[in-house]
Amino acid sequence: MSPPTGLRERKKEATREALRHAAVTLYRRHGPDGVTVEDICAAAGVSPRTFFNYFATKDEAVLSLDIAATTLGQRIVDRPADEPPLTALREVFAGRFAELAATEVWSERTLLLREHPELMPRVAQANRALEEAVAQALATRTGLAADDLYVRATAAAVIGANRAAIGCWQPGSDPDLVTLFHQAMDVLAGAFTPPRGSAGGGPARPA
Numbered sequence: 610m611s612p613p614t615g616l617r618e619r620k621k622e623a624t625r626e627a628l629r630h631a632a633v634t635l636y637r638r639h640g641p642d643g644v645t646v647e648d649i650c651a652a653a654g655v656s657p658r659t660f661f662n663y664f665a666t667k668d669e670a671v672l673s674l675d676i677a678a679t680t681l682g683q684r685i686v687d688r689p690a691d692e693p694p695l696t697a698l699r700e701v702f703a704g705r706f707a708e709l710a711a712t713e714v715w716s717e718r719t720l721l722l723r724e725h726p727e728l729m730p731r732v733a734q735a736n737r738a739l740e741e742a743v744a745q746a747l748a749t750r751t752g753l754a755a756d757d758l759y760v761r762a763t764a765a766a767v768i769g770a771n772r773a774a775i776g777c778w779q780p781g782s783d784p785d786l787v788t789l790f791h792q793a794m795d796v797l798a799g800a801f802t803p804p805r806g807s808a809g810g811g812p813a814r815p816a
Contacts, residue, residue, distance in 0.1 A: 625663050627653040630714045632670035637721050641668070641728060671718065672728065674735045675709060682742035686749050694750055698743065698767045699794045706774070706786045716780035740768045766797050 631652035635644045646667050650660050664670040674681075681701065688697035709715040722728055744764040748755040770793035778786045 624653075624655060624659065626712075626714065628655065628660060628663055628670050630717075632667060633714055633717045633721055636671055637717060637724065641671075641725060668728075668731055671721070672732050672735060674739060675715070676705065678735075678738040678742035681705065681739065682746040685743065685746035688750075690750075694747055694763065695767075695794070695798060697750065698747075698763075699791070702767065702771060702794075703787050703790055706790050710786040719775060719778065719780060736768060736772075740764050743767060767794075770794050770797060 628649060632644070632649045635648055635652060639648075644667060646657055646660055649667060649670060650657050653660075660670075664673065684701045684704075685697055688700060692700070722732070741764075744760050745755055747753070747760045747764055748757070751757075751760065753760050770790065773793045774786060774790040777789050784792070
């Protein structure tokens with residue numbers, strides 16, 4: 610996540626992270642069904658009214674993306690124009706993982722999802738939003754349509770590489786999350802190249 614600018618933004622981000630941390634910690638301690646919004650608010654030192662300024666439900670506080678999908682998509686678009694699409698995706702997601710791996714709440718959330726796999730279907734909606742943002746960013750970078758097969762297959766593959774890296778990661782041990790992500794992307798690198806004729810994809814195919 611890019612650091613917020615301004616005191617108000619920093620306070621808002623600090624409150625959001627305090628709520629996320631409290632929610633994840635309590636979910637691990639008591640189980641998802643043993644925690645209420647009021648419990649989370651008490652642990653974070655805020656009112657329920659403040660909670661609902663940030664999250665619609667207790668599950669959202671635990672399972673929502675750490676960064677807005679549209680913000681991550683913009684980071685992809687903003688990478689240098691001469692970067693191949695897969696390189697741009699690698700750099701953006703590796704940077705995101707480096708930030709996440711340094712936070713306690715991310716490690717705790719990863720362990721929570723392993724302890725309570727019944728929560729995984731609830732993560733699917735956030736993952737769909739992330740994949741859509743990646744596809745839209747790829748379409749912008751390549752000049753291809755958002756429903757182009759290359760765009761959709763590459764977006765899905767990179768989200769898959771994300772999931773694979775997280776699934777293989779053991780918090781507090783090597784290899785770290787960024788290394789695992791790069792290894793997963795290396796698996797894709799030889800197969801997912803843009804079609805010739807798109808931006809960064811080489812000369813157009815003959816008619």
